[in-house]
Amino acid sequence: MDRNVRRLLNRVSVVFATIATICLLNLFHHSSRTCFSSSLTHTHLTLSRAPFPKSSCDAFSRRVSSIEARSAKFRSSRSFLRRVHSLSVSVFDPIRSLHLLSNSSNVLCVLAGIGHAVDSLQESGVTDVTGVDVIDYPPLVQRADPHNLPFFDGVFDLGFSDGLVGALYPIRFVGELERTVRRGGAVVLVVAREVANVEEVVGLFKRSKLLEVRSVNLDGSDMNLIVMKRNGTKSS
Secondary structure (H helix, E strand, O other): OHHHHHHHHHHHHHHHHHHHHHHHHHHHHHHHHHHHHHHHHOOOOOOOOOOOOOOHHHHHOOOOOOHHHHHHHHHOOHHHHHHHHHHHHHHHHHHHHOOOOOOOOEEEEEOOOOOHHHHHHHHOOOOEEEEEEOOOEOOOEEEOOOOOOOOOOOOEEEEEEOOHHHOOOHHHHHHHHHHHEEEEEEEEEEEEOOOOOHHHHHOOOOOEEEEEEEEEEEOOEEEEEEEEEEOOOOOO
């Protein structure tokens, strides 16, 4: 009796294994024909609109965009353009009125993020703008340590940042901005009113004097615009 049961179970196992093998072969044949025949008969692959691929074929048909292409698409978004416009009106226009910024200025933007400030300056006519952050975002922002900038002393006319609160070592961060800006140039910071005290921020500077503090609204947020004039002397 036990022998007959084992024979029956063995036959059932063989049948199911055969069915599974046939299904796998059919699935592989169907996937190969579906995925690759379209790529051979069409000049380009169709980009799926689904948020996630539903199958291996769907994933195969998706194009991989370059960083530059994704960056260009994002720079055309409403949120990006709104931030760029706000920086131009609330920050860079006032700096121009102080005669600290012109189209011929050499400007450094530190902790530039995805490049709002860089794009805003370039759109206003400033051609020599360098943006740096811990993560590069080509073509507007290159990678560099904001606490150890890879630039010679005094090579920029203006240093700008709206990312002071993101600096690990604020004193070192400000010191590097001062070092790379020439004597007579300016360092401009934008900080949220409720986050940073103006006196504390000004106290971080050792080679600059306070020129102006102005309340501005940057893309819906209340900020302080702090303008420091680089005087060349290092205080203790």
